[in-house]
Amino acid sequence: MTGLRHLKKQRTHEAISAAAISLFLERGFDDVSVVEVAAAAEISKPTLFKYFATKEDLVLHRIADHQGEAARVVRRRGPGEEPLAALHRHFLAGLERRDPVTGLNDDEEVVGFHRMIFSTPSLVARLFHYMTGDEEALAEALAGSMDDLTASLVAGQVLAVQRVLSRRNWLEIAGGKTAAEVYPAAVAAADHAFALLRGGSAAL
Template sequence: MTGLRERKKRQAHEAISAAAITLFLERGFDEVSVAEVAASAGVSKPTLFKYFPTKEDLVLHRVSDHQGEAARVVRGRGTGETPLAALHRHFLDGLARRDPVTGLNDHPEVLGYHRMVFGTPSLAARVLHHMALDEEALAAALAEGTDELTALLVAGQVLVTQRVLARRNWLILVGGATAEETYPSAVAAADHAFALLPGLP
């Protein structure tokens, strides 16, 4: 019974967010009210706010689903694999499966989603907040094998590198290239970028 209840909650969560993102992409984030989203999703405003405390959360739960991912990759790496090697491998895996978080996904909705997030100040600010939390989590994972300052510095550089790579991929796709034809250069860029990152002592 608990599993069914959780599944229904998850389905409602996804349905509300999907309705919201469809409206936001059609008309713009600031042009759509929460009441309109609730009506489109077939729920009341109080029910909507039970799932999503703020309007921004309707969009950014797709970002928060990746919260702490880099730290999990470091802690779950194979024996003998360095943290940077694990993070590099994970990013390459994301490119190969066209994970939207790598910027290498040319589905129109994904391209529009990125444009909306980075073109809306309140959403862009929340993304930076998510990045700060990710940086803290990654630094904590790295600090298990080195000193705190080094872990903080490396964590910041890794996440900025990933953000720059993803933004670069997105801009190339917005310029008219396909994900398929961009893939080889995206891999080369990732290899180059991770080679520039400092190793851990």
């Protein structure tokens, strides 16, 4: 029964988010109220807030699966593999499979989703809140191979690089290019960025 309750809760969570994002993409994030989202999802406003702490989380739920991802990559890397090499490999794999989080995805809804985030100040602010947690988790994962200060500095640099690369890819696609057209340059940019990180992070 516990498993069924969890599955039902997860499905409700997804349904609320899907209803919200559909409305936001159609009318704009700031022009849709939480009350309207609740009505579209056929739930009450108090119930909605049991699933999502803020209106912004209705959108950023889509990237929740990626929270702590960089830290997990470092912790699960193969024997003898350097942390930065593992993160580089993981980002390239994301580009190859067109993971939306890399910005290299030309699905119309994904492009619109990113446009909504980047053009809405409250979503950008909330996104940075998520990134702060990711940065702390990555620093903790790196702490075993370097001192705490270095780990924090490297974590911040890595996540900044990934953010810049992802936005660069999205901008190219938003400008009219396909993911296939952008892919070679995206790989080259990632290789260049991680080479710069590696050159500036002797500890890695």
